[in-house]
Amino acid sequence: MADAKVIPFDDDRSRTGAATPRPGRRRPLLGGGARRRNGEGAVSPLPGPQAPDAAAPEAAEGGAEVETGGGGDWERRIAGGLAFLRRRITGEYEVDEFGYDEELTDQVLMSLLRPLYGNYFRVEVKGIENIPSEGGALVVANHSGVLPLDGLMMQVAVHDNHPAGRHLRLLAADLVFMLPVVNELARKAGHTLACAEDAERLLQRGEVVGVMPEGFKGIGKPFSERYKLQRFGRGGFVSTALRAGAPIVPCSIVGAEEIYPMIGNAKTLARVLGIPYFPITPTFPWLGPLGALPLPTKWTIQFGEPIPTDGFPPEAAEDPMLMFNLTDQVREQIQHTLYKLLVQRRSVFF
Numbered sequence: 001m002a003d004a005k006v007i008p009f010d011d012d013r014s015r016t017g018a019a020t021p022r023p024g025r026r027r028p029l030l031g032g033g034a035r036r037r038n039g040e041g042a043v044s045p046l047p048g049p050q051a052p053d054a055a056a057p058e059a060a061e062g063g064a065e066v067e068t069g070g071g072g073d074w075e076r077r078i079a080g081g082l083a084f085l086r087r088r089i090t091g092e093y094e095v096d097e098f099g100y101d102e103e104l105t106d107q108v109l110m111s112l113l114r115p116l117y118g119n120y121f122r123v124e125v126k127g128i129e130n131i132p133s134e135g136g137a138l139v140v141a142n143h144s145g146v147l148p149l150d151g152l153m154m155q156v157a158v159h160d161n162h163p164a165g166r167h168l169r170l171l172a173a174d175l176v177f178m179l180p181v182v183n184e185l186a187r188k189a190g191h192t193l194a195c196a197e198d199a200e201r202l203l204q205r206g207e208v209v210g211v212m213p214e215g216f217k218g219i220g221k222p223f224s225e226r227y228k229l230q231r232f233g234r235g236g237f238v239s240t241a242l243r244a245g246a247p248i249v250p251c252s253i254v255g256a257e258e259i260y261p262m263i264g265n266a267k268t269l270a271r272v273l274g275i276p277y278f279p280i281t282p283t284f285p286w287l288g289p290l291g292a293l294p295l296p297t298k299w300t301i302q303f304g305e306p307i308p309t310d311g312f313p314p315e316a317a318e319d320p321m322l323m324f325n326l327t328d329q330v331r332e333q334i335q336h337t338l339y340k341l342l343v344q345r346r347s348v349f350f
Contacts, residue, residue: 147259295349
């Protein structure tokens, strides 16, 4: 398969300038999702139900109406699908230096996640307008659920609900990029390694970046500690936001804690397998693969009011007391919203 085209950093379609990429590490970064959605460099949609053509003839000679059959719709869908496959085979599609494939994400990966998002977890989104319509922003969320499905659902929530059509670029742990298949899919979906350098470059390029500072401590905590936030690290995400001058958007996710109620942890087996934990739930591993199915809980994702960082001086990113205070502020806001949403919900499943 041919290599995909790459948009260089100095392309006229890019939003702003950026630091020179490290030699031999990655390829140049593509412009943000907002630009692509405004028409420049836009990708062709997969075939699907199309709106009626407003320019189609409404009447034939003598005023008689022209009846159009469904054959044309199927022809367009088939042609669109073949064109999509041709671009994948020939490499006539674009990726950024992190491997993000916007066309594949929009037309395939999001389509695969939507049934889980809309029909299974029935996600309700609140406060999506708190994510800026343009420019960089850092979304900071709680993490839970044994498997990181909450990050994927948050990505769909931003992609499908933000009025400006923004894309969420998630920062993921090293383990994600060590797993076969998962590694490739994660990069195609726009995820990148959770390091300050990558996060800062994405923010400076005007991307919406998502981070879950609890890490494995959050998704691997026992069910008895559900909705109790773990430590938010040393405040590295705050330092990154300060350097980029990007606002911090707190995000609270309710519903993910109950999809895999973790009642135990086989630590010895986890060490043998080289994973952070080996969960034991009421259904796993007792029911085998069937026990790996998540429970169909009802989710709510709420984006809080952004915390601005552009008013601080450049040296503020090196001030440990300021980073501690801002980290604590973000953590407390997320925790307070979690408690409020828990009080408001009627049931775990409805």
